[in-house]
Amino acid sequence: MNTPCEIIQDLLPLYAEQMASDASAQMVEVHLAHCAACNNVLKASKAQIQAPQCNLKPLRKIRLDIGKKRLLSVLLAASVLAIILLSTFSFLTAPQTFTYTQDLLEVVEFANGEALVVFDPRVTGYKATQYTHPDGRVHIDISAWTTILGRFIDTGAQSYRIAQSADVVYYCSANLRTEDKVIWSRTQPDSGSVMTLASLSFSYYALIAAGALLLFGIVLIALRKQPRKAGVVWKFFAVPLSYIGAHLCIKGTVTISHFPKRDFFWIAITMVFWYIAALTAYTLFRSFRESRRCLPK
Ligand SMILES: [Zn+2]
Structure with missing residues (x-):
């Protein structure tokens, strides 16, 4: 009995989902025993059944396997720990x-x-x-x-x-x-006294960072329906975010500095870990959100 491939392939979706009648199933199995082409079609339709029906194509790239998620989680935890340790050390050694x-x-x-x-x-x-x-x-x-x-x-x-x-x-x-x-x-005492002014640079940096944060924040909100573009913008958004986070960790809400070099050093080094934390947290957040949408219940 040689059933044409077209008929078998019409039946394959039902067969793959085990919804075909016994007679049809038997006919399909007899044909599959000798037809490589229909075997391939069956494999493809089985794969389609197992894959979650998810149309969020851009997000698919972000779906991470468990190993990668674990690695990112460790990286995030390590960055947060580094931020805490650096802030504490900076606080303890602040002049x-x-x-x-x-x-x-x-x-x-x-x-x-x-x-x-x-x-x-x-x-x-x-x-x-x-x-x-x-x-x-x-x-x-x-x-x-x-x-x-x-x-x-x-x-x-x-x-x-x-x-x-x-x-x-x-x-x-x-x-x-x-x-x-x-x-x-060395000579006569100086005539007048002078005042040493604190460095105001941090006030300007904070102002620039706040402006950039606002700007990128607006772009992020506008792109909330376009995850791929939002992912790119997040990398820029994370820069002022990290700066402000690091500043708060090292200087609190104080923006003037009597030790600008020292303060800048600690802010910069803490900022690096803020940036790593911001990127990993975002990738993990998107990956988890996507898994919840796409994985079969
Ligand atoms: Zn065939």
Whole structure:
């Protein structure tokens, strides 16, 4: 008995779903025993039955196997852990500048014209910036601080040797209401006091980041029905998002800085992990949402 392939192939969908009558099924099986073409058609229709009926083609690319999901979850958890550790370490080592008081430091002068600033043992670190003032004299600005971590570690008394080229040394309290204090001068004490201004760069960065976040946020909302394009925009959206997240972790809501280099270093390194976390979280979110839509119940 040689049934034409067309008839068999008409029956194959019913046969694949085990809905064909016994007589039809038997006829199909007899034919399949010797026809490779119909066997292929059967295989294809079985695959179609097993595949979820999902028309979200762009999302199909995102569907991840379990191994990849596990890897992304580990990456996300590791990034979040890194953010927490970095923020904590930055917090514990954040300089808390001393306002000038009589007992904060002592200037010891030597016969050869050199001088030494000896800090109180409470001081765990100091910064000295040397520059030539427009009046031609060499100025040194000093700030001293402690950190939360420093209170538990005995670093001994810190000292700073005033270079022979220096003319005047100021102590800067890094406090907007306190004027810089002349603590040593090679010649006559300086006439007036100056104020050291905190760096405002972080205010501008935060403003730019907030603007970019708003802009990309609007684009993301507009593209919510186009997952593939939204995925691309998310990579840009995640940059200001990571910056703002990192800033909040390191500086809280404070946007001015007396230690811009230090703060920028910690914000930048934390931002990297924020970015990794933002991308993995987004990929996982889309993958889980798609699985819920497409996987058979
Ligand atoms: Zn056939």
